[in-house]
Amino acid sequence: MPGTVQSIERAAAILRILAGGPGRLGLSEIARALDLAKGTTHGILRTLQVVGFVEQDRVSGQYQLGGALLHLGTSYLDINELRSRSINWADPLAARSGEAVRIGTVLEGRVLVVHHVFRPDDTFQTLDVGALLPLHATALGKVLLAYRPFVSSDLEAYTRLTIVEPKALAAALEGVRETGWATEVEEFLLGQAAVAAPIRGYGGLVVGAIGISGPVERICDSRYRPHQRLVTYVRDAARAVSRDLGAAR
Numbered sequence: 001m002p003g004t005v006q007s008i009e010r011a012a013a014i015l016r017i018l019a020g021g022p023g024r025l026g027l028s029e030i031a032r033a034l035d036l037a038k039g040t041t042h043g044i045l046r047t048l049q050v051v052g053f054v055e056q057d058r059v060s061g062q063y064q065l066g067g068a069l070l071h072l073g074t075s076y077l078d079i080n081e082l083r084s085r086s087i088n089w090a091d092p093l094a095a096r097s098g099e100a101v102r103i104g105t106v107l108e109g110r111v112l113v114v115h116h117v118f119r120p121d122d123t124f125q126t127l128d129v130g131a132l133l134p135l136h137a138t139a140l141g142k143v144l145l146a147y148r149p150f151v152s153s154d155l156e157a158y159t160r161l162t163i164v165e166p167k168a169l170a171a172a173l174e175g176v177r178e179t180g181w182a183t184e185v186e187e188f189l190l191g192q193a194a195v196a197a198p199i200r201g202y203g204g205l206v207v208g209a210i211g212i213s214g215p216v217e218r219i220c221d222s223r224y225r226p227h228q229r230l231v232t233y234v235r236d237a238a239r240a241v242s243r244d245l246g247a248a249r
Contacts (some may be wrong), residue, residue: 006101010034010046011044013043014034014045014054015053018065019065023065024057024060024062026060026061030045038049049066052202052203054066066202079105079112079114081245082103082105082114083114083115084223085241085245086103086241087115087245088113089237089240089244090103090115090117090237093117093212093234093237094117094119095120096233097212097233097234098119098214098218099119100116100117100119100167100212100213100214101116101211101212101237102115102116102117102125102128103209103211104133104141104144104209105207106133106144109135110132110134110135111132111133111135111141113136114130116129120161126237130180135150136162136163137156137162137163137184138182138187138188138196139184139195139196140182140209141209142172142173142183142184143176143198143209145173146173146174146198147177147206148206150186155169157230158187158188159186159187159188161185161186161187162187162188178234181211181213181231182195182197182211183225185224187217191215191216192214192216193213193214193219193220193224194212194213194214195211195212195226195231196210196211197209197234197235197238198238198242199238200242201245201247201248202245203228208241210234210238212233
């Protein structure tokens with residue numbers, strides 16, 4: 001059985017100390033706790049800082065756990081965290097746009113709707129929280145697909161407008177990356193359209209999507225293009241949630 005890697009063991013020990021310590025710790029405190037030379041400790045801390053696992057306070061010079069580390073597993077940015085951070089911005093988006101708002105993330109190759117705000121009128125609506133939607137045929141899904149590896153095969157056609165040809169879908173996803181938002185017009189449900197934008201966390205990682213949906217005639221103009229004001233509303237909301245999740249401005 002191969003032996004352990006000493007530098008990784010030491011790095012893990014530093015992370016444990018920072019996680020269990022009373023806030024930030026200085027270089028001397030960390031080195032003394034692990035009985036390591038300051039130079040060795042500083043080198044490991046610098047490496048952990050480069051990859052985002054450790055952050056150094058500019059004023060005190062002390063160290064604390066970094067945002068990138070909080071991505072590991074689901075201890076920080078899990079579904080509940082995404083939902084709780086998004087709620088404050090979903091209601092205002094529904095009020096500004098006049099349309100239903102949904103927030104989603106990827107679960108087992110589909111879009112899981114983690115939060116849903118009804119359209120602010122008195123029409124009958126059903127709650128979509130917990131619903132699983134196709135990635136390739138929805139605006140939320142296209143946003144999520146655009147920023148992760150994806151092998152397009154056997155894509156289901158929900159309507160005659162659903163993109164099922166791999167090259168066409170790849171081009172659409174490239175467009176999402178270039179513009180920062182995605183749209184769907186009768187690709188999943190006839191008569192319905194949607195606009196969505198990415199929600200980012202620490203390091204710019206796309207962790208979810210937020211979007212509006214409604215009848216085509218309200219979402220789009222006469223050329224079936226989303227109204228620019230609605231795109232702006234969605235992108236503004238996505239940026240606001242992203243800031244709350246620690247994404248850089």
